Amino acid sequence: MKIITMDTTKCVGCRNCELACAYMNSNTSCERTYSKIRVNHYIDEQTLIPLTCLHCEEAWCLNVCPAAAISRDENTGAVIIDSDKCAGCKMCILACPYGNIQFDEKDLVSTKCNLCEGNPRCVGHCVGAALNYEDVESFNERARKKVDRKIMDAIKHQCKSMEVENDK
Amino acid sequence: MIKYKEGEKVRLVIIGNSAAGLSAAKTIRKYDQKSEITIISKEEGLAYSRVLLPYVLREKVDYNNIFIKDKAYYEENAITYIEDEVVALDTLEKLITVNKGQAIRYDKLLIATGSHAVTPPIEGLNGSGIYHMWTKNDLDDLLPLFNQKKSVAIIGSGFVSLQAAWAAKCRGLEVSIIEIADRVMPNVLDKKGSEVMANHIVDSGLSLYTSMITEKVERQEDSSFKLHLKNRQPLVVDFVIVGAGVKSNISFIQNSNIVYDRAILVNEKMETNIKDVYAAGDVAAGPTVFGDKHMTHALWPTAVEMGEIAGANMIGKQRRYQGSLNMNVTQMYGVTVASMGIFDDEQIDGSYEFPMDQYKGYIKLCYKNSLIVGACIIGESESVKLLGKLRPIIKKGLRIDCDPEKIESYIDIQAFQNRY
Ligand SMILES: Cc1cc2nc3c(=O)[nH]c(=O)nc-3n(C[C@H](O)[C@H](O)[C@H](O)COP(=O)(O)OP(=O)(O)OC[C@H]3O[C@@H](n4cnc5c(N)ncnc54)[C@H](O)[C@@H]3O)c2cc1C
Numbered sequence: 001m002k003i004i005t006m007d008t009t010k011c012v013g014c015r016n017c018e019l020a021c022a023y024m025n026s027n028t029s030c031e032r033t034y035s036k037i038r039v040n041h042y043i044d045e046q047t048l049i050p051l052t053c054l055h056c057e058e059a060w061c062l063n064v065c066p067a068a069a070i071s072r073d074e075n076t077g078a079v080i081i082d083s084d085k086c087a088g089c090k091m092c093i094l095a096c097p098y099g100n101i102q103f104d105e106k107d108l109v110s111t112k113c114n115l116c117e118g119n120p121r122c123v124g125h126c127v128g129a130a131l132n133y134e135d136v137e138s139f140n141e142r143a144r145k146k147v148d149r150k151i152m153d154a155i156k157h158q159c160k161s162m163e164v165e166n167d168k
Numbered sequence: 169m170i171k172y173k174e175g176e177k178v179r180l181v182i183i184g185n186s187a188a189g190l191s192a193a194k195t196i197r198k199y200d201q202k203s204e205i206t207i208i209s210k211e212e213g214l215a216y217s218r219v220l221l222p223y224v225l226r227e228k229v230d231y232n233n234i235f236i237k238d239k240a241y242y243e244e245n246a247i248t249y250i251e252d253e254v255v256a257l258d259t260l261e262k263l264i265t266v267n268k269g270q271a272i273r274y275d276k277l278l279i280a281t282g283s284h285a286v287t288p289p290i291e292g293l294n295g296s297g298i299y300h301m302w303t304k305n306d307l308d309d310l311l312p313l314f315n316q317k318k319s320v321a322i323i324g325s326g327f328v329s330l331q332a333a334w335a336a337k338c339r340g341l342e343v344s345i346i347e348i349a350d351r352v353m354p355n356v357l358d359k360k361g362s363e364v365m366a367n368h369i370v371d372s373g374l375s376l377y378t379s380m381i382t383e384k385v386e387r388q389e390d391s392s393f394k395l396h397l398k399n400r401q402p403l404v405v406d407f408v409i410v411g412a413g414v415k416s417n418i419s420f421i422q423n424s425n426i427v428y429d430r431a432i433l434v435n436e437k438m439e440t441n442i443k444d445v446y447a448a449g450d451v452a453a454g455p456t457v458f459g460d461k462h463m464t465h466a467l468w469p470t471a472v473e474m475g476e477i478a479g480a481n482m483i484g485k486q487r488r489y490q491g492s493l494n495m496n497v498t499q500m501y502g503v504t505v506a507s508m509g510i511f512d513d514e515q516i517d518g519s520y521e522f523p524m525d526q527y528k529g530y531i532k533l534c535y536k537n538s539l540i541v542g543a544c545i546i547g548e549s550e551s552v553k554l555l556g557k558l559r560p561i562i563k564k565g566l567r568i569d570c571d572p573e574k575i576e577s578y579i580d581i582q583a584f585q586n587r588y
């Protein structure tokens with residue numbers, strides 16, 4: 001299955017993704033409130049993080065929905081909300097550990113990223129190539145390599161400081 | 169996993185066709201296509217969601233949307249469904265006695281029978297015109313009244329009662345809420361939260377009486393009710409909804425050796441004291457993330473989680489529950505109300521209230537031994553996300569090293585760094 005991945009080092013904070021998503025979902029407006037992806041600016045930390053649903057393998061929002069309104073799309077594997085079934089109880093918002101479900105204050109239902117049926121508009125409009133639509137496995141593989149590298153660095157670092165110790 | 173002999177089929181029986189029972193069945197079928205699954209339920213018709221009943225009363229949700237499984241689901245997943253009431257259980261013979269049909273044999277049993285609403289011992293508080301808001305039958309009884317009648321008294325001000333009261337208000341009824349305690353929603357909000365909520369209720373045009381004892385309910389000739397209140401003028405209403413607590417459905421285990429207190433006691437694998445008998449959901453008292461051994465929340469998410477653990481262990485997967493974390497959310501009286509974990513003022517040793525403008529509402533973080541153990545919200549939908557992000561932190565008892573007002577950014581960045 002493919003998901004939208006984010007590389008924060010490449011995000012320039014232009015919020016094109018938000019505009020594209022908002023337009024895709026509203027058909028009329030690029031207003032941020034319609035967007036299911038949010039580029040958060042963390043000013044103190046000088047960090048930009050675009051956040052949208054990870055379509056978790058064990059999706060807690062899906063398991064917990066008391067209206068059976070959340071399911072997995074057979075084709076894309078996306079975790080999707082059926083707005084006709086959604087009661088607007090907000091239990092899914094409480095369930096998502098990443099804040100990736102929005103509440104539509106007009107229709108009073110929960111909404112979220114549905115991967116645009118396999119053609120996510122945010123990725124298409126990302127100018128910095130920070131957003132990618134890629135296979136979960138290859139993403140996990142890359143993440144694992146990064147972690148491995150971090151561990152290796154840490155070990156090397158430790159070894160070095162041990163050498164210093166030994167030299168004394 | 170279960171080891172099968174040639175041609176052998178293990179009979180897994182689940183009593184209860186709701187949150188806990190269905191979650192168990194789903195988990196079993198995820199790993200095991202061979203075992204026989206039987207679900208028994210005494211309520212007529214398709215499985216439905218209790219959580220949605222107040223939304224139907226309010227006309228926010230269509231009646232047909234309360235059903236969470238259709239007939240085909242049982243066929244597709246090879247689940248036998250029996251509509252009957254379990255009246256007795258023999259754990260030695262592994263035999264279930266039902267009201268109408270033949271006794272049912274099991275190899276492994278899950279009790280997921282939920283709970284029922286109780287009526288406080290008030291003179292005259294019974295018979296027609298007095299209702300609960302707990303089952304689909306209750307909903308069927310109440311729906312016509314919401315169309316015909318003009319006034320209702322709600323006895324109790326818990327989460328469900330207040331939703332019923334709000335539904336009645338939305339439908340144009342005159343609503344009085346009578347609460348014996350000194351504040352509303354003590355199980356969902358801290359003291360200040362209760363005050364904030366009470367103001368929203370009164371501002372929405374309902375009458376709210378706290379610290380109020382109902383001494384007697386008198387049926388009048390015109391079929392309305394006169395509620396005699398202590399030290400106050402009587403109240404006359406067309407009908408009454410009672411929401412004064414719930415009790416686990418355990419009458420059928422009285423002659424078995426299953427250990428129960430107010431609910432069936434289960435361990436972290438949802439096992440009862442009797443081999444091959446499990447319990448989950450509102451009928452069970454299991455471990456919490458805070459280290460309590462036996463607690464019943466009577467909440468949908470807890471029932472789903474417990475059912476999942478029970479199902480996995482019934483087929484021999486060694487799954488242990490990390491413990492339940494109570495959480496509640498709804499929108500009523502023009503605000504979003506939510507809470508999680510421990511927020512009772514007596515049980516915490518510190519708290520932080522966000523400035524009103526940060527999240528546009530009342531939001532409080534609760535601490536114990538410098539760890540966040542809970543939170544309450546009366547405000548906007550957006551702030552519910554904060555509770556969602558806090559859930560893993562409270563569950564794991566993680567220490568947060570940042571100023572409370574920056575907590576959400578802190579969690580976002582941590583979560584992101586852990587993933588990438
Ligand atoms: C009006 C209302 C609103 C609610 N709102 C919320 C909310 O917003 N958030 C939240 O978290 N929780 C809410 N709850 C609580 C939530 O619905 C319950 O915690 C949840 O349904 C528990 O699931 P369960 O599977 O344990 O039991 P139940 O849902 O009670 O199901 C019990 C099942 O057992 C069957 N059964 C019982 N006795 C027998 C018997 N003797 N023989 C055969 N079958 C039997 C019943 O037919 C039923 O299928 C609400 C409840 C109500 C009533």
Ligand code: SF4
Pocket residue numbers: 052053054055056059060061062079095096097098099100101112
């Ligand atoms: S909404 Fe949240 S919990 Fe649900 S699949 Fe997406 S990231 Fe996971």
